[in-house]
Amino acid sequence: MKFLSLVWSNLKRKKTRTALTLLSVFVAFVLFGLLCAIKEAFTAGVTMAGADRLISRHKVSLIMTLPVTYGPRMEAIDGVDLATHWTWFNGIYQDEPKNFFGSFPVEPISFLEMYPEYTLPEDQLKAWLNTRTGAVVGTTLVERFQWKIGDRIPLKSPIWPREGDEAWEFDIVGIYGTTENRGDPSGFFFRYDYFDEGRVNGKGEVGWYMVRVADPDRADEIAAAIDAEFANSPYETKTEPEGAFAQGFVQQMGNIGAMLVAILSAVFFTILLVAGNTMAQSVRERTEELGVLKAMGFSNGLVLSLVLAESCVIALLGGLAGLGVAWAITAGGSPVPDMLPVFFLPKPYLVIGVGLALGLGLIAGIFPAIQAMRLQVADALRRNA
Amino acid sequence: MSESNGVLVRVENVEKNFQRGSEKVHVLSGLNLEVPDGTFLALMGPSGSGKSTLLNLIGGLDRPTTGSVEVGGDRIDKLSGRQLAAWRARHIGFIFQFYNLLPVLTAERNVELPLLLTHLSKSERRKHVETALDVVGLSHRTRHYPRQLSGGEQQRVGIARAIVTDPTLLLCDEPTGDLDRKSGDDILELLQALNRDHGKTIVMVTHDPHASARASHTVYLDKGQLSLEPPE
Numbered sequence: 001m002k003f004l005s006l007v008w009s010n011l012k013r014k015k016t017r018t019a020l021t022l023l024s025v026f027v028a029f030v031l032f033g034l035l036c037a038i039k040e041a042f043t044a045g046v047t048m049a050g051a052d053r054l055i056s057r058h059k060v061s062l063i064m065t066l067p068v069t070y071g072p073r074m075e076a077i078d079g080v081d082l083a084t085h086w087t088w089f090n091g092i093y094q095d096e097p098k099n100f101f102g103s104f105p106v107e108p109i110s111f112l113e114m115y116p117e118y119t120l121p122e123d124q125l126k127a128w129l130n131t132r133t134g135a136v137v138g139t140t141l142v143e144r145f146q147w148k149i150g151d152r153i154p155l156k157s158p159i160w161p162r163e164g165d166e167a168w169e170f171d172i173v174g175i176y177g178t179t180e181n182r183g184d185p186s187g188f189f190f191r192y193d194y195f196d197e198g199r200v201n202g203k204g205e206v207g208w209y210m211v212r213v214a215d216p217d218r219a220d221e222i223a224a225a226i227d228a229e230f231a232n233s234p235y236e237t238k239t240e241p242e243g244a245f246a247q248g249f250v251q252q253m254g255n256i257g258a259m260l261v262a263i264l265s266a267v268f269f270t271i272l273l274v275a276g277n278t279m280a281q282s283v284r285e286r287t288e289e290l291g292v293l294k295a296m297g298f299s300n301g302l303v304l305s306l307v308l309a310e311s312c313v314i315a316l317l318g319g320l321a322g323l324g325v326a327w328a329i330t331a332g333g334s335p336v337p338d339m340l341p342v343f344f345l346p347k348p349y350l351v352i353g354v355g356l357a358l359g360l361g362l363i364a365g366i367f368p369a370i371q372a373m374r375l376q377v378a379d380a381l382r383r384n385a
Numbered sequence: 386m387s388e389s390n391g392v393l394v395r396v397e398n399v400e401k402n403f404q405r406g407s408e409k410v411h412v413l414s415g416l417n418l419e420v421p422d423g424t425f426l427a428l429m430g431p432s433g434s435g436k437s438t439l440l441n442l443i444g445g446l447d448r449p450t451t452g453s454v455e456v457g458g459d460r461i462d463k464l465s466g467r468q469l470a471a472w473r474a475r476h477i478g479f480i481f482q483f484y485n486l487l488p489v490l491t492a493e494r495n496v497e498l499p500l501l502l503t504h505l506s507k508s509e510r511r512k513h514v515e516t517a518l519d520v521v522g523l524s525h526r527t528r529h530y531p532r533q534l535s536g537g538e539q540q541r542v543g544i545a546r547a548i549v550t551d552p553t554l555l556l557c558d559e560p561t562g563d564l565d566r567k568s569g570d571d572i573l574e575l576l577q578a579l580n581r582d583h584g585k586t587i588v589m590v591t592h593d594p595h596a597s598a599r600a601s602h603t604v605y606l607d608k609g610q611l612s613l614e615p616p617e
Contacts, residue, residue: 002501009489292485295446296499296546297474299467377446381481382437 003302007309010282018314021278025318025360026325028271029353033326035260036349042256043246051216052081053114054223055245057208059236063088065205066235068196074211077229079222081214084110087207089195091155091168091188093145101141103155103188104207105195108136114210117182124149124174128191135190136174140333144186147172155188160199168198211239268360275364279311283368290372291380304373311365312358319357323350393554393586394420394443399452401438412438414609416452425580425587427600429615434606436590437558443588444477444556445469457553474502478547482559484539486531486546493518493527496545503550517545520583521575537568544575548585555579557589561596573599 011018056074058064065087074083084107091103108128112118120128120136128134137147147153154167162168170190178185196203213222223239230237283290290303298306323345330345396418403410412435420426430436441447442454445461454462457476464472478499486495493514500510518524521541531539540560547555557576561569577599579585589600597603607616 002507005494006490006498006501009487009494013489288485289487292479292481292487293498294470295444295473295477295479297470297472297477297502299470301467302502378438378441381441381446381485 003306003309007306007313010286010306010310011313013286014282017278017281021275021314022318022321024271024274025315025357026322028267029319029322029357030326030329031267031322032264032353032356033323033345033349034329035264036353037326037330037343037345039256039260040346040349041343051241051243052213052219053242054211054213054219054226054239055208055242056083056211056223056226056237056239057245059227059238062208065202065207066209066237068192068204068206070206070209070230070235070237073229074209074226077222077225079213079215079218079225080211082110082114082212083209084114085192085206085209087192087195087205088159089155089190090157090159092157093153093155095156099145101144101186101188102184103157103190105192106189107192108189111189114212115183117179118176119179120174120176127173131171131173132191132194133169133171134173135170135188136176137172137189138185138187139175139177140186141188142175143333149173149175160195160202162198163200168195209237210242268356272360272364275311275315275360276367278314279307279365279368280371282310283307283372287375287380290375291377294375294377295381300373303375304369307369307372308362308365311369312361315357315361315364316354319353319360323353323357391421392419393422393424393457394418394588395453395455396439396443397453397455399439399442399449399454401435401442401447402450412609413442413449416609416611418604418611420586420588422586423580423584425577425599425601426589427597427603428588428590428606429592429594429597429603430606431592431616435609436592436606439606440556440558440588440590443554444479445473474499474550476553478550478552478555480540480543480547480555480557480560482562484531484536484543484563486539486542488531491528491530492523492534492542492545495531495542496549499546499550513549514545517549518542520548520579521545535568536564537571540564540568540572541575544572544579548579548583553586555585555587557587557591559591559593560589561591561593566595569593569596 058066068085071083071085074080086104086106089103089105091101093099093101108125112120112125124136128136135153142148149172151172153170153172155170156167192206211222211226213219219241223241226239227237293303294300327345327350330343333343335343396416399413399416400411401413403412416439418439428436428439438447442449443456445456445464448462452462453460459472461469461472487498490498496514496517497510500513505513515524518527521544523538523541523545526534526538531542534542555576560576561572564572573596576587576589580587580601589596591597605612605615
């Protein structure tokens with residue numbers, strides 16, 4: 001600790017240069033934090049997937065429907081604990097295509113039982129069960145449109161027109177929350193019975209099923225049993241773990257992780273050069289001073305540590321500030337909630353960020369530090385003579 | 386550190402060669418020197434005579450090509466780099482021609498630097514620093530940076546830094562070479578006082594006869610050889 005003030009004093013030697021280097025490291029880590037949050041947003045479905053949940057859809061395509069009667073048959077299969085269905089509604093608010101969000105008719109009880117990460121107060125659940133047109137809405141969607149409980153919301157669906165071509169009308173009876181950054185807080189869920197009764201076509205059909213298994217270790221076996229149950233029917237199924245399905249969905253957009261790694265690698269390589277150059281210049285400028293320190297008895301190892309410490313302090317200060325700002329930005333919620341409803345910087349990325357900052361400091365400082373360590377005292381002092 | 390027969394520094398048959406490109410340069414050849422404890426020795430000679438090289442060998446900053454260097458009974462030419470650094474921290478105080486203060490540190494923090502290598506607490510270090518700055522007459526300039534001090538004052542800080550650990554031996558390389566006559570005299574008086582009142586053994590490289598006159602002994606180095614008489 002007693003050497004820290006020496007390290008700090010050296011960093012203040014060229015304030016502008018240190019500030020600019022700090023700034024470049026800071027910007028790199030803000031970018032790192034935001035890109036990690038974006039990656040997390042794209043892969044939220046994968047990370048939020050329940051290990052005990054399967055998704056069962058039409059074998060041909062997700063857009064093809066399945067009979068609502070499959071639910072009880074799935075629950076009758078050995079190892080299946082619960083089945084509930086979803087249907088993609090594609091609701092649009094106020095006839096404005098930009099007012100689009102995820103909206104789904106569901107069975108309230110089995111839906112909430114399937115997703116314990118979605119929280120709804122008891123009285124609001126009762127209201128949902130008692131209100132045929134009732135809908136529960138996620139917190140970010142409520143914020144987006146400034147809705148409140150009791151509002152009547154008209155939605156139109158290009159997929160599911162209502163009889164008489166009227167808008168679907170829903171009464172907001174509840175606002176659900178999500179726990180521990182799991183679940184999508186931007187959804188709009190309403191009752192399937194109201195939907196099924198009112199739609200022009202496709203009555204008795206649902207989009208896909210979510211199936212909870214009692215023993216996650218048997219997930220593959222149970223998925224095969226479900227598909228076997230409906231084999232050779234007009235509605236054959238394809239069943240797979242929720243995580244695998246979400247992963248496949250994300251990969252349709254490309255390998256998000258690889259793209260982000262490529263961008264961040266370029267950014268960090270550049271920063272490494274900037275920080276490395278700063279340290280090399282800093283060591284070159286004080287050859288005599290390093291010689292004096294060695295003459296006083298500072299060992300080679302101590303000189304190496306001091307230079308490395310300077311480099312690490314720059315990287316850690318810039319890195320921590322950058323991560324802090326990235327965290328603060330993401331904590332403020334998604335800037336585009338309709339596109340990226342789940343937007344936060346998970347703790348593991350913060351830990352990785354700190355590790356990266358430390359690594360950056362060590363790598364940027366190691367060559368100048370070795371140069372300083374190898375400096376011969378007599379040679380260093382002679383340069384001043 | 387123990388002295389053998391009152392001799393603090395013993396240099397025996399020292400040869401020092403440098404390789405300059407393909408050419409081998411002989412700087413010191415078969416040199417012998419004994420410095421008794423408590424001596425203020427001036428080492429004179431023309432430029433390039435090897436004065437600084439000899440000083441570096443005595444201070445453990447360099448190693449002889451052949452021969453031995455013994456300081457206070459320690460064969461320092463046999464010590465490893467790490468041991469030598471620790472030995473310098475304990476036993477040697479360097480005073481440089483251009484002061485070599487760290488510009489980013491105040492006077493007191495410059496003086497504190499060698500104490501960072503000790504196990505002293507912060508308050509103990511502060512006491513030592515105050516004492517050293519008091520000895521050199523700079524108690525009133527402790528918070529000043531080198532750029533805010535005159536040359537003479539900077540050299541005083543350099544001396545305070547050299548004595549703060551109470552070393553066995555003070556090695557001065559042209560300590561007045563960058564100062565005007567008045568400041569130079571003040572520094573020489575200070576060195577004399579350290580030798581006389583505090584019993585410090587001092588080896589001072591200089592080519593200024595005025596400076597060497599302040600020393601108790603003077604030796605001359607020319608063409609790698611020592612003598613008691615100035616070279617022709």
